[in-house]
Amino acid sequence: xxxxxxxSRRLALGHLGLTAFAAGVIAACSGxxxxxPTTSGTTDLLAAVKIAPKKATIETNQTIRFSGTGxxxxxxxxxxxxxxxxxxxxxxxxxxxxxxxxxxxxxIGKALGHNKSDTSTVVVVPPQPTLTSIVVSPDPAxxxxxxxxxxxxxxxxxxxSTAPIGVVWSATGGTIDAGGNYSAGMTPGAFRVxxxxxxxxxxxxxxxxxxxxxxxxxxxxxxxxxxxxGGTQQFIGYGRTSTGDSISTPVxxxxxxxxxxxxxLYTAGQTTGTFRVIATSTTTNLADTSAVTIQPAALAQLxxxxxxxxxxxxxxxQFQVYGRTTAGDSFAAQATYSATGGTIxxxxLYTAGSTAGTFRVIAAQVGGTLADTSAVTITAPLAGSCTGVNIAAGxxxxxxxxxxxxxxxxxxxxxxxxxxxxxPKSGDVFxxxxxxxxxxxxxxxAGRAFSIGVAPYANNVTIKNLTVTRYVWxxxxxxxxxxxxxxxxxxxxxxxxxxxxxxxxxSGASALGIRVxxxxxxxxxxxxxxxxxxxxxxxxxxxxxxxxxxxxxxQNNSDPSDEAGGFKxxxxxxxxxxxxxxxxxxxxxxxxxx
Amino acid sequence: xxxxxxxxxxxxxxxxxxxLVDFHWGYGAGILAASSPNxxxxxxxxxxxxxxxxxxxxxxAEDPALFILKNFYVHDNTVTMTNVATDAGGTPNxxxxxxxxxxxxxxxxxxxxxxxxxxxxxxASGYFFxxxxxxxxxxxxxxxxxxxxxFIR
Numbered sequence: 001x002x003x004x005x006x007x008s009r010r011l012a013l014g015h016l017g018l019t020a021f022a023a024g025v026i027a028a029c030s031g032x033x034x035x036x037p038t039t040s041g042t043t044d045l046l047a048a049v050k051i052a053p054k055k056a057t058i059e060t061n062q063t064i065r066f067s068g069t070g071x072x073x074x075x076x077x078x079x080x081x082x083x084x085x086x087x088x089x090x091x092x093x094x095x096x097x098x099x100x101x102x103x104x105x106x107x108i109g110k111a112l113g114h115n116k117s118d119t120s121t122v123v124v125v126p127p128q129p130t131l132t133s134i135v136v137s138p139d140p141a142x143x144x145x146x147x148x149x150x151x152x153x154x155x156x157x158x159x160x161s162t163a164p165i166g167v168v169w170s171a172t173g174g175t176i177d178a179g180g181n182y183s184a185g186m187t188p189g190a191f192r193v194x195x196x197x198x199x200x201x202x203x204x205x206x207x208x209x210x211x212x213x214x215x216x217x218x219x220x221x222x223x224x225x226x227x228x229x230g231g232t233q234q235f236i237g238y239g240r241t242s243t244g245d246s247i248s249t250p251v252x253x254x255x256x257x258x259x260x261x262x263x264x265l266y267t268a269g270q271t272t273g274t275f276r277v278i279a280t281s282t283t284t285n286l287a288d289t290s291a292v293t294i295q296p297a298a299l300a301q302l303x304x305x306x307x308x309x310x311x312x313x314x315x316x317x318q319f320q321v322y323g324r325t326t327a328g329d330s331f332a333a334q335a336t337y338s339a340t341g342g343t344i345x346x347x348x349l350y351t352a353g354s355t356a357g358t359f360r361v362i363a364a365q366v367g368g369t370l371a372d373t374s375a376v377t378i379t380a381p382l383a384g385s386c387t388g389v390n391i392a393a394g395x396x397x398x399x400x401x402x403x404x405x406x407x408x409x410x411x412x413x414x415x416x417x418x419x420x421x422x423x424p425k426s427g428d429v430f431x432x433x434x435x436x437x438x439x440x441x442x443x444x445x446a447g448r449a450f451s452i453g454v455a456p457y458a459n460n461v462t463i464k465n466l467t468v469t470r471y472v473w474x475x476x477x478x479x480x481x482x483x484x485x486x487x488x489x490x491x492x493x494x495x496x497x498x499x500x501x502x503x504x505x506x507s508g509a510s511a512l513g514i515r516v517x518x519x520x521x522x523x524x525x526x527x528x529x530x531x532x533x534x535x536x537x538x539x540x541x542x543x544x545x546x547x548x549x550x551x552x553x554x555q556n557n558s559d560p561s562d563e564a565g566g567f568k569x570x571x572x573x574x575x576x577x578x579x580x581x582x583x584x585x586x587x588x589x590x591x592x593x594x
Numbered sequence: 595x596x597x598x599x600x601x602x603x604x605x606x607x608x609x610x611x612x613x614l615v616d617f618h619w620g621y622g623a624g625i626l627a628a629s630s631p632n633x634x635x636x637x638x639x640x641x642x643x644x645x646x647x648x649x650x651x652x653x654x655a656e657d658p659a660l661f662i663l664k665n666f667y668v669h670d671n672t673v674t675m676t677n678v679a680t681d682a683g684g685t686p687n688x689x690x691x692x693x694x695x696x697x698x699x700x701x702x703x704x705x706x707x708x709x710x711x712x713x714x715x716x717x718a719s720g721y722f723f724x725x726x727x728x729x730x731x732x733x734x735x736x737x738x739x740x741x742x743x744x745f746i747r
Binding site: 232234261265324556559560561565566569571572573574575576577578579580581582583584585586587588589590591592593594 | 601602603604605606607608609610611612613614615616617618619621622623624625626627628629630631633640643654660661662663680682684
């Protein structure tokens with residue numbers, strides 16, 4: 001008799017879960033092929049049904065249980081209700097088959113509400129009353145964890161002949177279905193498979209060794225990546241076993257074209273091209289390689305510096321041009337220069353003409369359309385407007401200071417004052433001919449262009465219209481202009497210094513451009529390319545206004561978390577910072593700290 | 595009567611392209627106030643630094659009651675964070691407050707606040723540091739920051 005367990009009967013059972021399931025199926029059917037939810041929140045279509053065992057031998061007094069599962073279009077198992085039928089014997093709604101007539105029959109499992117089905121073959125044999133032993137094959141067996149193996153059993157009769165028999169399968173270390181299909185668990189070790197005859201009088205046991213899956217492959221992800229110079233990418237290396245499973249396994253990283261950390265963080269170098277990152281297993285000789293392409297970021301902006309410059313007639317200003325990429329990185333760029341009001345060389349050195357006024361310098365991208373323009377204000381010679389003690393370039397400024405009383409104005413001439421370190425008297429005023437025209441050049445020797453000396457310290461000093469550059473101070477972070485001593489800025493400081501229209505650039509270890517004291521004003525200055533910071537210091541009532549502060553710590557001499565960048569002021573009261581342009585510092589742009 | 599004055603005012607500056615080399619955590623900001631009370635930051639244009647405007651709450655051994663991030667008032671700035679500036683620890687570009695003192699009152703009890711700033715943001719999900727995490731603009735506003743601010747993506 002063929003028995004079909006109908007949907008109508010299942011619903012009649014009133015099983016809450018089944019009813020809910022059926023309702024879902026019915027609702028889904030109205031829109032076409034039913035779907036099932038997945039853990040990812042998406043839905044998959046049912047692609048197939050698989051039932052087990054696929055083949056079995058049973059005896060006429062024996063029952064076996066079939067199971068079935070759905071396979072989604074993504075290849076995942078999915079819960080599916082199975083409708084069971086058999087071409088002989090009888091099968092329950094739960095898939096339990098019994099047959100009383102010998103022969104061969106088929107069991108069909110069909111997904112409820114679908115046209116997907118699978119078929120098993122069952123051979124029904126008579127019990128063997130003269131059974132003396134059972135022989136299970138293979139004997140012994142080895143199975144990789146998570147994999148399957150098929151076992152078969154035959155009977156030996158008292159006359160020495162062999163006959164097919166039905167057995168009951170059991171196993172350790174995994175599961176085994178009614179057809180002898182063993183699925184190893186994930187624990188390696190020694191286990192067993194047992195076949196017992198239906199009357200539980202004869203059995204055979206075979207040893208099964210479940211082995212650990214072997215590392216078969218190293219996988220490095222991502223397989224390809226494109227970076228800009230200096231860009232970073234986190235790589236991940238893991239293992240894949242012979243069974244296709246992913247596992248964590250220790251790897252070491254190596255790279256070309258950049259550096260890679262022990263944790264797999266790759267930092268691209270500055271050279272463009274195609275490079276590679278390699279993850280190598282530390283326990284085997286397996287490895288995987290990813291391709292890294294380093295290519296320049298698209299140039300988004302051309303930046304000409306200084307953006308604003310003031311220079312006396314006949315004076316010079318050094319311009320520099322940078323490119324900024326879409327990634328925000330800056331790099332030295334090639335440009336062609338043009339200028340009004342003076343002349344400019346191919347390397348960016350502008351020489352002011354003889355006419356005062358406002359002019360411009362233009363840098364145009366080579367081979368492109370980008371450009372940037374800076375404003376240049378050419379001022380009439382200041383010598384006539386500076387009334388005081390004239391000091392020609394090369395003469396000793398300190399000597400003049402020493403020979404004059406407090407509150408003297410010193411007019412510094414055009415040219416370079418080499419390796420001069422000045423300790424002013426209170427009220428002294430130092431007026432140059434303009435930034436880039438009057439230059440105090442430390443030539444990378446130890447010294448400070450202006451500093452406070454020893455107590456009593458000079459207060460109310462004004463320094464304006466000049467350049468200080470290339471002073472080194474190996475004893476601490478003093479400035480090339482220091483209105484306080486870094487050794488103890490809370491007690492060794494001046495008050496009321498004004499630093500106006502001063503270019504402070506290219507200080508050496510470990511000097512700042514300017515160190516402020518109490519009541520220091522820094523205005524209209526161009527403070528750039530200094531060792532640690534453009535400015536720093538401690539003091540009340542400090543005013544920072546209308547300055548351009550750029551490219552400080554450009555050689556990455558200090559970690560930004562320590563002190564590096566545009567400025568860092570510590571323990572100030574009433575600090576005011578306004579109308580400044582801070583850019584491209586290698587560190588914090590503007591930092592106030594307690 | 596003693597009236598507490600602002601210890602620092604940072605206003606009307608243009609701050610761009612800073613901190614892009616060797617940045618991490620809050621270090622790399624265009625404008626940074628660290629363990630410093632009474633800092634007001636307003637009217638600045640802060641564009642594509644490694645971090646935007648950041649306050650750091652750390653404990654200073656010298657005088658922990660005085661040198662502390664409080665009354666940090668950041669308002670009416672324009673902050674652009676459309677560049678990619680993710681450090682080795684995975685922290686992206688952002689504006690807000692970070693702390694390493696184990697003290698959540700930097701966010702809830704020290705009058706530190708961001709008000710009516712305008713932000714230009716990139717494609718990352720979160721650009722704001724608050725309550726020890728990186729927050730979306732919706733979370734940021736839910737914490738009471740820049741409720742009247744603008745966020746342009």
